[in-house]
Amino acid sequence: MRRTASPFSLIVLGFGTFLLVLAPMLAWYVEPRAAVNPIDIDTTAVYKGTGSVFDTDKIATVPDQTITVTQRVRGNVAESEDSGNAVWDVITTVDTDKSLPAEDPHDALDYVPHRWVMDRESTRPVHCCEEKPYIEGEAYLKFPFDVQKRDYRWWDNTLRGVITMRYQDTKKIQGYTGYRFTATVPATKTGTRLVPGRLVGLEDTPQVLAEEWYANHGLELVVDQATGRVLYAQTGPRRTLRAPGADKDAAVLLDSRKIAFTTATQKEAVDQAEQDSGQLRLVGRTLPIGAGVIGFVLVVTGIVLVVRGRQRPGSSELPQPSLTM
Structure with a gap:
């Protein structure tokens, strides 16, 4: 009998696919609008x-x-x-x-x-x-x-x-x-x-x-x-x-x-620039790269689990006994 893929493997595969789709959306859609x-x-x-x-x-x-x-x-x-x-x-x-x-x-x-x-x-x-x-x-x-x-x-x-x-x-x-x-x-x-x-x-x-x-x-x-x-x-x-x-x-x-x-104006401008550029970097670079890497690992893991879950036990089929006279 063939075994079906476990729900866990399908969840891993689905979440990994979601992250792979999310990564370019963050970089190409969300970040420009931020x-x-x-x-x-x-x-x-x-x-x-x-x-x-x-x-x-x-x-x-x-x-x-x-x-x-x-x-x-x-x-x-x-x-x-x-x-x-x-x-x-x-x-x-x-x-x-x-x-x-x-x-x-x-x-x-x-x-x-x-x-x-x-x-x-x-x-x-x-x-x-x-x-x-x-x-x-x-x-x-x-x-x-x-x-x-x-x-x-x-x-x-x-x-x-x-x-x-x-x-x-x-x-x-x-x-x-x-x-x-x-x-x-x-x-x-x-x-x-x-x-x-x-x-x-x-x-x-x-x-x-x-x-x-x-x-x-x-x-x-x-x-x-x-x-x-x-x-x-x-x-x-x-x-x-x-x-x-x-x-x-x-x-x-x-x-x-x-x-x-003045020094005070410089410090205020730098603090605000660090905060704003950090947010843009998070949305446009850090999160997309992280989502892409994690998504790829999860997709590969999910595929491996699905393939293993569908394999037949043993060598897939038991050997047939030979006929003798």
């Missing part, structure tokens, strides 16, 4: 540095000032859910020790509110939901997921335009390795501002529409490869005023060689 930008973000980045700042009380540029840049990013959950995109409201303030602490960000030396809308998966800008300004490029505030060793088009909100962040090498921030990108911005006219003529050397003109110019001594961004989160940011802004049509700066509003993430 790599999405949040809609409920609430984070603050603080930059510190020194430089020259225009003092409105003294009507003059004052050197060697401590400069604090605070960037608050909060997700607008309601508009994000309505649009299907990530809608982030951003407030950037620039302060000196004179304007800190400020109960109201409007009291800062400079106050810039704006909104960034992006595709949750690709991080590319989406133009909707009262977005302001019209942001372009591949990245702003963060890079796309799965950052590559290539140049990226980065939105510079002061320039109101796109610059090229060039990949340089890797760099460790608080012991965590990221991709380093750098760029500079040549002096560029960004707009106009109504000011007293004497600020730009026109003593006989009460009011003049002065030209606003912006340059950057050097930007440096260190980015987490898996999530695109910025681990470290450094900027060297120079903002000036010129008389209409002039080719030289007449007044310096802000000039610093280096304003960079």
Whole structure:
């Protein structure tokens, strides 16, 4: 009589097959859908540095000032859910020790509110939901997921335009390795501002529409490869005023060689990057590999048990006695 396979062997074979099917699904289906930008973000980045700042009380540029840049990013959950995109409201303030602490960000030396809308998966800008300004490029505030060793088009909100962040090498921030990108911005006219003529050397003109110019001594961004989160940011802004049509700066509003993430901001960014990239690695690599290996072992074991369970006892059939005369 043939023996049938035991229920246990069939369970082993079925579970192993399930794990083999699950492994590619985790890597190719679940992991890409886990790599999405949040809609409920609430984070603050603080930059510190020194430089020259225009003092409105003294009507003059004052050197060697401590400069604090605070960037608050909060997700607008309601508009994000309505649009299907990530809608982030951003407030950037620039302060000196004179304007800190400020109960109201409007009291800062400079106050810039704006909104960034992006595709949750690709991080590319989406133009909707009262977005302001019209942001372009591949990245702003963060890079796309799965950052590559290539140049990226980065939105510079002061320039109101796109610059090229060039990949340089890797760099460790608080012991965590990221991709380093750098760029500079040549002096560029960004707009106009109504000011007293004497600020730009026109003593006989009460009011003049002065030209606003912006340059950057050097930007440096260190980015987490898996999530695109910025681990470290450094900027060297120079903002000036010129008389209409002039080719030289007449007044310096802000000039610093280096304003960079504080240590606390770096640590917070690294902690979040480790957590997020760890979750992506778990879903996209660790679990699929583990499921695949265990599934293969269980399938092989299940097949062996099934084959053995169906074999006939002994040598499959008893030998027939020979006939003799």
